[in-house]
Amino acid sequence: MESFLNRYRNITVLLLVIFAQLVLLAVQVRNDQDVRMIRVWTVTAVTPMARVIEWMRGSSIGFVRDYIMLRDTHDENRRLQSEVDQLKLENNFLKNELNTAERGKALAVFQEHTPSKALAANVIGTGAGTNSKVVFVDRGSTAGVERGMAVVTPDGIVGTIIESYPTASEVLLITDPDFAAGVVTQKTQVRGTLKGQGTPLCKVDYVPFEEKVSVGDWFYTSGDDRVFPRGFPVGQVKAVRSAQPFKEILVEPSGMHRGLEDVLILIETVHQTVPNEQTASQPIYIAPAPPDAAAAAQPTQPVTGTEADRMRAQYKAIGDAQGHKFGEGAPGSKPPDFNLKPPAITGNQGAVAASPEPAKPLAQSPTVPPRPPAVGTRPPAPVSKPSDPAVAKPLAPAPGATPQPEPPDVPVSERPHNE
Amino acid sequence: MSYSDGGRILLSGQHEGQASRFRGWVLLAVPLLAILFQVYVPLFFRFMSYLEMPLLVVVYFALLRRSQISGLLIGALVGLAQDSLSKNPLGMFGIVKTLVGYFAASVGVRLDVDNGLLRLFLAYFFFVFHQFFHWVMARALLGQQLTFELQQTLILGLLNAAVGVALFHFLDKLRESA
Numbered sequence: 001m002e003s004f005l006n007r008y009r010n011i012t013v014l015l016l017v018i019f020a021q022l023v024l025l026a027v028q029v030r031n032d033q034d035v036r037m038i039r040v041w042t043v044t045a046v047t048p049m050a051r052v053i054e055w056m057r058g059s060s061i062g063f064v065r066d067y068i069m070l071r072d073t074h075d076e077n078r079r080l081q082s083e084v085d086q087l088k089l090e091n092n093f094l095k096n097e098l099n100t101a102e103r104g105k106a107l108a109v110f111q112e113h114t115p116s117k118a119l120a121a122n123v124i125g126t127g128a129g130t131n132s133k134v135v136f137v138d139r140g141s142t143a144g145v146e147r148g149m150a151v152v153t154p155d156g157i158v159g160t161i162i163e164s165y166p167t168a169s170e171v172l173l174i175t176d177p178d179f180a181a182g183v184v185t186q187k188t189q190v191r192g193t194l195k196g197q198g199t200p201l202c203k204v205d206y207v208p209f210e211e212k213v214s215v216g217d218w219f220y221t222s223g224d225d226r227v228f229p230r231g232f233p234v235g236q237v238k239a240v241r242s243a244q245p246f247k248e249i250l251v252e253p254s255g256m257h258r259g260l261e262d263v264l265i266l267i268e269t270v271h272q273t274v275p276n277e278q279t280a281s282q283p284i285y286i287a288p289a290p291p292d293a294a295a296a297a298q299p300t301q302p303v304t305g306t307e308a309d310r311m312r313a314q315y316k317a318i319g320d321a322q323g324h325k326f327g328e329g330a331p332g333s334k335p336p337d338f339n340l341k342p343p344a345i346t347g348n349q350g351a352v353a354a355s356p357e358p359a360k361p362l363a364q365s366p367t368v369p370p371r372p373p374a375v376g377t378r379p380p381a382p383v384s385k386p387s388d389p390a391v392a393k394p395l396a397p398a399p400g401a402t403p404q405p406e407p408p409d410v411p412v413s414e415r416p417h418n419e
Numbered sequence: 420m421s422y423s424d425g426g427r428i429l430l431s432g433q434h435e436g437q438a439s440r441f442r443g444w445v446l447l448a449v450p451l452l453a454i455l456f457q458v459y460v461p462l463f464f465r466f467m468s469y470l471e472m473p474l475l476v477v478v479y480f481a482l483l484r485r486s487q488i489s490g491l492l493i494g495a496l497v498g499l500a501q502d503s504l505s506k507n508p509l510g511m512f513g514i515v516k517t518l519v520g521y522f523a524a525s526v527g528v529r530l531d532v533d534n535g536l537l538r539l540f541l542a543y544f545f546f547v548f549h550q551f552f553h554w555v556m557a558r559a560l561l562g563q564q565l566t567f568e569l570q571q572t573l574i575l576g577l578l579n580a581a582v583g584v585a586l587f588h589f590l591d592k593l594r595e596s597a
Contacts, residue, residue, distance in 0.1 A: 009488070010487035010488055010491075010521070013487075013488050013491065013492075014487070014491050014517065014518075014521045017491055017492070017495050017517050018514055018517055018518070021495065021498075021499070021509075021510035021513045021514045021517065022510065022514065022560075024509050024510045024513075025508050025509065025510030025511065025514070025560060028508040028509060028510075029508050029560065029561060031562070032562070037560070
């Protein structure tokens with residue numbers, strides 16, 4: 001080093017002196033942005049080196065991380081992949097559990113509400129035959145299952161028990177060609193016989209061609225087969241062909257829509273009524289009645305009854321007005337005068353009350369005897385309210401009788417019509 | 420007027436030429452006087468501002484000292500002193516005269532600097548070099564948009580070379596005899 005400096009001493013000193021003066025110059029001079037040149041030169045000289053050093057450092061770290069540490073990454077990747085697989089399995093398991101719980105809940109609700117006594121069972125196997133549509137359930141004769149019992153789900157019928165073993169039973173599904181059950185349409189009450197075909201669709205035989213069955217109609221069990229109680233849904237009509245002498249009707253069974261894993265075996269069957277409309281699971285919204293209609297809907301008298309009931313009430317009113325009690329008079333005694341017009345009755349009070357106009361004299365309104373209350377209906381409301389404009393008044397006295405004084409608080413419009 | 424032996428310009432080796440020696444006060448006073456002349460005389464004689472007396476002094480001492488370090492140090496000191504008395508940032512004339520002193524000393528090692536024509540040529544050359552390099556630095560380091568007047572520089576170079584030969588002859592009187 002010393003020999004090097006001796007050999008190039010002159011040029012070294014020259015460079016040092018020039019460098020020192022350059023530094024001195026850079027300290028004084030500022031550039032256009034009012035920054036000292038020594039700062040500009042220093043930054044310009046340092047930043048490329050810093051950039052190179054940073055690039056080398058980043059490359060080295062990246063090389064180490066991407067290549068040397070690759071083995072750890074591979075192991076971690078395998079571990080994470082294994083974890084993902086395990087989580088997928090757990091997810092599927094939980095989904096199945098949730099599905100099973102939903103089915104179980106539906107079965108429990110159905111079992112609670114159906115009048116028939118049902119026994120829940122799980123499908124544990126299928127039949128060995130290629131064309132046979134049979135399954136095995138985990139309830140057998142020890143649980144009370146007997147041959148010929150119906151197997152249903154909340155959605156509809158599934159099949160019948162054809163063999164009962166101690167711990168299991170064999171169920172013939174409704175899609176089996178050997179299956180048959182009596183069915184009836186929901187709308188027109190047309191009866192037929194449901195038969196399996198070995199396909200997902202069943203057919204309904206023995207429906208005369210003149211009967212009206214259309215696509216979309218629902219079939220219910222008719223109870224004629226003595227296996228399925230009446231009123232269980234069977235399926236929906238998918239196709240109808242007119243033929244002689246019977247229609248060709250294809251029905252899609254509804255009992256196996258949601259799979260066939262949990263079923264109910266009807267131990268004791270109770271016939272039900274076929275609903276007038278499809279028992280859809282969707283609730284039906286009924287809007288509240290308008291205010292006027294609600295006021296008019298308050299019954300002040302029974303609105304049901306037959307013509308005989310009205311006549312009976314009319315005669316009773318006439319008899320009461322004349323002081324006659326039916327069934328007490330001796331034979332040959334004078335009967336009441338039925339030619340007289342009946343007194344004001346409360347038969348039209350409801351309509352009058354609902355009318356915004358003042359009540360007219362009853363002589364100008366049709367006479368309607370009161371109806372007896374129908375079974376299950378509410379008793380009539382009191383009719384003698386003072387505020388009721390159509391309140392009933394005492395009947396007019398019989399001819400020759402002393403007229404009774406009129407109550408001072410009764411409006412004129414409410415006077416008896418025969419006054 | 421020639422101080423060379425036999426009219427030979429190119430020396431055969433570094434040790435052939437003798438380094439001139441000067442008294443200390445000469446090395447101190449002559450540059451100061453040159454700088455003072457550069458600052459003071461142009462106040463009365465405007466055309467004297469074209470004379471680069473400090474440069475001629477640096478060239479002379481660098482040529483005769485035949486030491487590159489001595490030459491660049493003399494150039495640096497004279498240049499910085501000149502910068503101190505000018506509006507330029509410190510270092511502009513310093514760097515340029517450092518280079519002039521270094522190259523002049525390098526030339527003085529190889530050439531017989533006592534030759535009158537050679538002195539004329541070297542004074543002319545280093546004046547142009549000085550002006551050109553100063554212009555380069557002003558543009559490069561200071562960002563000044565200056566125009567290099569080549570013709571004027573060449574003419575002024577002749578003037579300075581002529582003055583320089585006379586100055587060198589005068590300064591030869593101040594050399595210590597070997």
